[in-house]
Amino acid sequence: MRIIALQGSPRRDGHTAALLESFLSPLRATHTVKRIDVCYQHILPCQSCYACQSSSACVTDDDMQDLYSHLAYDDVVVLASPVYFYGVTAQLKAVIDRCQPFWANPSQRKTTRVGVLLLTAGAPDAHGTGVSTTESAVRIFMACIGAPLSYVLSATNTDAVPVCKQHAVLEAAAATAKKLAHATKGGEICV
Numbered sequence: 001m002r003i004i005a006l007q008g009s010p011r012r013d014g015h016t017a018a019l020l021e022s023f024l025s026p027l028r029a030t031h032t033v034k035r036i037d038v039c040y041q042h043i044l045p046c047q048s049c050y051a052c053q054s055s056s057a058c059v060t061d062d063d064m065q066d067l068y069s070h071l072a073y074d075d076v077v078v079l080a081s082p083v084y085f086y087g088v089t090a091q092l093k094a095v096i097d098r099c100q101p102f103w104a105n106p107s108q109r110k111t112t113r114v115g116v117l118l119l120t121a122g123a124p125d126a127h128g129t130g131v132s133t134t135e136s137a138v139r140i141f142m143a144c145i146g147a148p149l150s151y152v153l154s155a156t157n158t159d160a161v162p163v164c165k166q167h168a169v170l171e172a173a174a175a176t177a178k179k180l181a182h183a184t185k186g187g188e189i190c191v
Contacts, residue, residue, distance in 0.1 A: 001027075001031045001032070001075045001076065001181070002031070002032045002034075002070075002073075002074040002075050002076070003024070003027055003031055003032065003033045003034070003074060003075065003076040003077075003078060004034050004036070004067070004070035004071065004074040004076070004077055004078065005020060005023075005024055005033065005034065005035045005036070005078040005080060006036050006038050006067075006077075006078065006079050006080065006092060006095060007020055007035060007036065007037045007038065007080045007081075008038055008039070008079065008080060008081035008082070008088050008089040008091055008092030009037075009039065009080070009081065009082050009089060009120075010039040010089070010091070012037050012040075014082075014120075015082065015120040015155065015158045015162060015163040016080050016081060016082050016118070016119075016120045016163075017080075018162075018163040018164055018170070019080065019118050019120055019153070019155050019163050019169065019170070019173055020035070020078070020080040020118055022170040022171075022173040022174050022177075023078065023080075023116070023118060023153070023173040023174065023176065023177045024078075024177065025174065025177070026174050026177040026178050026181065027177050027180075027181055030181065031181065034070060034074075036067065038089075038091045038092055038094075038095055039089070039091045041062075041063040041064075041091075042062045042063045043062055043063050043064045043091070043094050043095060043098065044060055044062050044064075044094070044098075045094050045097060045098075046094075046097040046098050046100055047060065052100050052101035052104050052105070053104040053105075056101060056104070056105045056108060057101055058098060058100070058101050060098070064095065064098045067095065068101070071099060071102070071109070071145050071147075072102065072108055072109035072110065072145070072146070073109065073110050074113070075113055075114065076113065076114045076115075076116060076147070076180065077113060077114070077115050077116070077142065077145065077147040078115075078116040078117075078118065079092065079115075079116070079117050079118070079138055079142075080117075080118040080119075081118075081119060081120075081134070082119070082120045082121065082122070083119055083120070083121040083125070083130040083131065083134050086129065086130050086133040086134060087133065087134050087137060088134060088137075088138065096138075096141050099141065099144065099145055102144055102145045102146070103144050106144075106146070109145055109146040110146055111146040113146055113147040113148075114147060114148070114150045114151070114180065115138075115142035115145075115147040115148055115149040115150060115151075116149075116150065116151045116152075116153075116176075116180075117134075117135060117138050117142075117149055117151070117152045117153070118152075118153050118154070118173065119131055119134055119135070119152070119153070119154040119155075120154065120155045120156070120158050120163060121154065121155075121156040121157070121158065122157070122158050122159035123156065123157065123159065124156055124157040124160075125154075125156040125157070130156075131152075131154045131156065135149070135152050151176050151180070153169065153172055153173050153176060154169075155169040
């Protein structure tokens with residue numbers, strides 16, 4: 001199983017990275033895992049040039065070109081992000097916006113895949129607004145790229161309780177990864 005994990009926080013070793021690593025750790029021994037810290041990639045925003053509608057590919061030459069095949073064919077697509085104003089970070093949103101080629105040409109990606117969303121939030125998110133709003137937007141994106149959102153995990157109130165002390169959430173992330181690893185049958189994931 002191949003897993004692409006897009007880590008959207010500018011902090012490589014912050015709360016979001018800790019949650020992501022709890023998820024990825026059980027998978028590394030037996031699966032191919034690629035983690036990309038998108039904030040340290042050269043990814044330009046979509047220019048709305050519509051070239052992808054006629055050429056089936058984005059014509060902007062930057063680090064996004066290295067991500068397209070992973071987003072189209074890897075078995076598991078993981079997005080990990082802190083919640084910034086009821087959404088993912090701007091850097092991760094740039095990646096999402098650059099996936100217009102999949103919207104314009106849906107046959108260019110495998111559809112028997114799994115999407116995973118890992119979110120952190122400094123605030124308590126008592127009403128769940130930040131997590132639920134972010135999840136709604138990501139759900140649409142994951143369906144577009146052919147990796148329907150199957151798992152959502154969140155660690156909130158990290159300003160008061162760091163992720164490293166939210167043991168139940170970290171254990172849930174590891175358990176979800178193990179469940180996903182065992183759900184593979186005949187080269188396809190059965191969720």
